[in-house]
Amino acid sequence: MNEEPSPRHDFAVCIPTHRRPQLLVRLLGDLRKQSVQPNLLIVVDGDPESDDVRRALEHFKTEWRTIYAPSNHANLPYQRYLGWKLAAGRRLLLYLDDDLIIPECETVEKILAPLTWADRKVAGVTAKILMGKASALRIYGELTDRKGKTSNWEYCLVRRFGSGRKTPPGGLTPVGDRRMPESDEQYARLDWLSGGVMAYRMDALTQECFSDVLFAMAATGCGLGEDTFLSRRASANGELLLANCAIVQHPHDDAPKCYPTDARRYGHAVAYSRRFLNDNYRVLDRPSIADRWALLKSYLGNTALNWVRALAEPRNYRWAYALGYTHGALRGLLRQPSAASLTPGIDWWVDAERAVAGAREMQGAIRF
Numbered sequence: 001m002n003e004e005p006s007p008r009h010d011f012a013v014c015i016p017t018h019r020r021p022q023l024l025v026r027l028l029g030d031l032r033k034q035s036v037q038p039n040l041l042i043v044v045d046g047d048p049e050s051d052d053v054r055r056a057l058e059h060f061k062t063e064w065r066t067i068y069a070p071s072n073h074a075n076l077p078y079q080r081y082l083g084w085k086l087a088a089g090r091r092l093l094l095y096l097d098d099d100l101i102i103p104e105c106e107t108v109e110k111i112l113a114p115l116t117w118a119d120r121k122v123a124g125v126t127a128k129i130l131m132g133k134a135s136a137l138r139i140y141g142e143l144t145d146r147k148g149k150t151s152n153w154e155y156c157l158v159r160r161f162g163s164g165r166k167t168p169p170g171g172l173t174p175v176g177d178r179r180m181p182e183s184d185e186q187y188a189r190l191d192w193l194s195g196g197v198m199a200y201r202m203d204a205l206t207q208e209c210f211s212d213v214l215f216a217m218a219a220t221g222c223g224l225g226e227d228t229f230l231s232r233r234a235s236a237n238g239e240l241l242l243a244n245c246a247i248v249q250h251p252h253d254d255a256p257k258c259y260p261t262d263a264r265r266y267g268h269a270v271a272y273s274r275r276f277l278n279d280n281y282r283v284l285d286r287p288s289i290a291d292r293w294a295l296l297k298s299y300l301g302n303t304a305l306n307w308v309r310a311l312a313e314p315r316n317y318r319w320a321y322a323l324g325y326t327h328g329a330l331r332g333l334l335r336q337p338s339a340a341s342l343t344p345g346i347d348w349w350v351d352a353e354r355a356v357a358g359a360r361e362m363q364g365a366i367r368f
Contacts, residue, residue, distance in 0.1 A: 011092035011112060011199075013038045014083030018046035018074050018257045021056040023099045028060055030102035036109045040090055041066045042083045046074035046257075057362055069359035072351050076195075076258040077226035078215045085356050090202055097196040100129075101249040110246040111199050114187055123204035123238030124231055126193040132251035170242070172232070174291040175298040176225050176277035186245040193240055195227030197248055204237035205230075208284070212349065216342035217276060221260045222328070224273035232283055263317035264324035267306070271328025274298060276337050299329040 013031065017024050024043070031038070041064040045053040048070030057068055067086055071079050080095060087093045092115050094108065102108070107127065114122040167173050170181035172191040181188035209230050217223035231240055260266045278295040281287055306322035335341070339348060 009036055009039065010090055011036075011038050011094055012040040012042055012083075012087040012090040013094045013096060014042040014044065014080065014087060015096050015098050016044045016046065016071075016076055016079035016083065017053055017098040019050065019052070020098050020254060020257075021052040023253060024053060025056050025060055027096065027098060027100055027102070028062070030100075031096075031108070032062065033105050034102070034108040035106045036112065038064055038094070040064065040087065042069060042086050043067070044069045044071050044079040044082050044086075046071050046076075046079055066362040067359050068362050069355065072355045072358075073215070073219060073346075074257075075215055075218045075223075077210070077218050077223060077230070078348065078352070080226070080230070081210045081215070081352060082355050082359075084205055084210070085352065086359055087202065093200050093202055093205065095195075095198040095200075097250070099250065099253055100196060101251060103249060104247065107246045107248060110186075111197065111243050114241050114243070115199060115201050121238040122241055123201055123234045123236075124193050125187075125199045125241045125243055126190070126231075127197040127243050127246040127248050129194055129196050130247060130249045132249070132253075172228065172281075173298075174278055174281045174287070174294040175274045176228055176281075177298075178228075181242055184244060187241045187243055190240045190242050191232070191235065192228050193231035196250055197246075198227060198231065200234055201238065204234045206233075206237075209233035211280075212339040213276065213337055213342075215348045216339040216346070217273065217337055218258070219346070220342050221265055222269040222272045222337075224259055224269050225277045228277055229280055232280065236283055263320035267321040267324030267326075268328035268331075269324075271299065271302070271325045272332050272337065274329075275332030279336065296333070299333065303329055 015024065015027065028041075031041075041062070043053060043057060043066070045068065048054070054068055054070075057066060069082050069086060071082060073079075083095065084093065092112055094111065111125050111127050114120070114125050167177075167179045169179055169183070170188060170190045171179050173179075178192055181190060183189075211229060214223055214226050214229055218226065234240070255261055259269055274295060278287055278291055281291055303322075303326050306318075306325050310318040310322045339346070
């Protein structure tokens, strides 16, 4: 008679991917070296027509039960939803971005450990993510600017007038700005999780943790902050923690796939996504007047900063970003995002059922 697996070993890994078979295989190689191994791997392919991911999985040696899910939308929050549906029955679910490197063999074990604590109810855990040099994104000017150093005058203005000045370490502002925890403990409290690495208790994730509005925003290129929304909803069922003891690397080996790299569209996405995060800041409660005031101040302050930056150091992409952000801010003030208005021809929940029905267990995987 087989013993029931311990909670730490009864977990699924979900990797949404899009046109990155080589990076996916690299990540799977790191997973194979971990001290704890999943009993289910779910790969959700945002570009199944190319067949590259499926063929890469067929030639990867693994002991894991592997489900390949061809997604009918190339859309990160939607692909994560499919992974959650396919992970039903597991106790824990670990989401990983496909372009990560896991350098140490006990990293996954350290991430999952708090989810099995008996004396605390932990809903989700993220890891410490070391980002690669912004120069890897040098062809995407505004992305390099945003990931580089903040000038002294910008830092002073944000410190003086920004909505995050009263936010505690590990906290989140009403417009989705995050403040890193200052604790050097192995596990620090957070109000959000980083999307690259997110581990959850499956009973902490419910249907309400996923939104067709967010699917629609991602489909139209303005769906930033989906990890914030997901983790905030899950936090209703337990604590969120940062595992300072677990480190993964994000080397910027490829351009971002989940948001636009064009400066104007990226600026619009940054601004418009703030409205969605502001709408959902109170989880299931409506935003307060103070939350709306924070959104307005954020829009006004960032719009001014973007135009001042463009005037002070003129670059085409800075003008484009400022214009895109201004448009996104105006749109955010005037129109609440909805699935019906953004993607009127798509029923996301029906499409998800079709995608799940089309998922299949890999039969060609080479086993030890």
